[in-house]
Amino acid sequence: MTELPRKAAARTARLAALPLGYAGRQAMGFGKRLGGRSAESVLTDVQQRTAEQLFRTLGELKGGAMKFGQALSVLEAALPEDVAAPYREHLTALQDSAPPMPTATVRQQLATHLGADWAERLVWLDGAPTAAASIGQVHRGRWLDHTTGEEREVAVKVQYPGAGEALMSDLRQISRLARGVAPVFPGLDIKPLVAELQARAADELDYHLEAEAQSAYAEAFEGHPDIAVPPVVAVGGEVLVTEWMDSAHSLAHVIREGTQEERDHYGELFVRFLFEGPRLTGMLHADPHPGNFRVLPGPDGGLGRLGVLDFGAVARLEDGGMPPATGRLMRIALDADEESLVAGLRAEGFIKERIEVDARQVMDYLAPFVEPAALERFTFTREWMREQFERVNDPRSEEFTLAMKLNLPTSYLLIHRTWIGAIGLLSQLGATAPFREILEESLPGFAEAEPA
Structure with missing residues (x-):
């Protein structure tokens, strides 16, 4: 057996062990209950041990396994507190770090994708990575511009060899194991999440496509008072070089240790970026996990700008921006015009022909998107998101029945x-932000909605 098939077999075996590990711990837990321990204490113990195995395995395997773990980490706020608490630390750790690849492998990748003379341009490279994620890692370096003779600090993003094969293999395996992993996340349908990751995997592996998107964002936000995007310096196959961004922390750190002032400040900047990006570039940065957003130092060490990284997952919007119907329908929902809302959703393909729905249930179902715009300043909390998640995912609820009738258009x-x-x-940040004001400024159709 060659090296790559051997590694693939090992990865598959480790992923396959996850549901087996859960089943084994569940059996042990039953034995402990017979021995006199309470069901609650046994459940917590089983969850904690399962989470440790699950997220340690996902992080060590990188590829699709870690990508899956990072996607789950963003949804942690929706889980019941007694379920989330035992493994919140393991979830959030995946947002900001991963084991590195050997220095020799990094240099081989640079030679292959930047050319044999790469060291003449990249005149210094830090041997230790500053960040490592699902399909690549980042090193700090110094780039020489032979035209001007000037040097500048850069970030060198290097893709793991065989990342594409590992990514797709992991996602296929996780899809097959969804039922076994699901008990760790009760109420969350794993398969659609994996299907979404599979659908956009090819784009994330294409560094030329990522460089194109990042360049467009860097140009659009150049000189912006609140948002910073580093320009692209060079790209080649599986290596992407961008200007260095000085930042000690990401939003993952703010989630863990930030003051309320920091949470509110960077939460607001995140929302502004989310909606200003499509308006300025015609694209949507579609990977909102905290490790991609960096806290930049402000004057005298105070609050500063929000730096944005990783443009591998980007939605290229058909209308050159957010669909105008999005803002229009949100405004109609906010104005509680139930009949116009149903008509508008039907016109956009969210409700198919001959499907009958209750207008009031539709209003309730859209609450997670509409409620933040109902107040001048809205506070996102884990408790609020948990309520929304439980309501929509409870098979006994009217919202769950309605969800089975709705259609999500491909666009x-x-x-x-x-x-x-x-x-x-x-919700992880617990941020208070002027959500409505931002929508009025940046979401087409929201400021003045016309009847559907």
């Missing part, structure tokens, strides 16, 4: 997934 798939992730991030 809205990534928009919907990004918004859910963004709401999860804001």
Whole structure:
């Protein structure tokens, strides 16, 4: 057996062990209950041990396994506290770090994708990575511009060899194991999440496509008072070089240790970026996990700008921006015009022909998207998101029945997934933000909605 098939077999075996591990711990837990321990204490113990195995395995395997773990980490805020608490630390750790690859492998990748003379341009490279994620890691370096003779600090993003094969293999395996992993996340349907990751995997592996998106964002936000996007310096196959961004922390750190002032400040900047990006570039940054958003130092060490990284997952919007119907329908829902809302959703394909729905239930179902715009300043909390999540995912609820009748048009798939992730991030932050004001400024159709 060659090296790659051997590694693939090992990865598959480790992923396959996850549901088996859960089943084994569940059996042990039953034995402990017979021995006199309470069901609650046994459940917590089983969850904690399962989470440790699950997220340690996902992080060590990188590829699709870690990508899956990062996607789950954004939704942590929606889980019941007694379920989330035992493994919140393991979830959030995946937002900001991963084990590195050997220095020799990094240099081999640079030679292959930047050319044999790469060291003449990249005149210094830090041997230790500053960040490592699902399909690549980042090193700090110094780039020489031979035209001007000037040097500048850069970030060198290097893709793991065989990342594409590992990514797709992991996602296929996780899809097959969804039922076994699901007990760790009760109420969350794993398969649609994996399907979404599979659908956009090819784009994330294409660094030329990522460089194109990042360049467009960097140009659009150049000189922006609140948002910073580093320009692209060079790109080649599986290596992407961008200007260095000085930042000690990401939003994952603010989630863990930030003051309320920091949470509110960076939460607001995140929302502004989320909606200003499509307006300025015609694209939506579609990977809202905290590790992609960096806290930049402000004057005298105070609050500063929000730096944005990783443009591998980007929705190229058909209308050159957010669909105008999005803002229009949100405004109609906010104005409680039930009949116009149903008519508008039907016109956009969210409700198919001959499908009958209750207008009041539709209003209630859209609460997670509409409620934040109902107040001048809305506070996102884990408790609020948990209530929304439980209500929509409870098979006994009217909202759950309604969800079975609704259709999500293809053009809205990534928009919907990004918004859910963004709401999860804001709820983890516990941020208070002028959500309505931002929508009025940046979401087409929201400021003045016309009847459907």
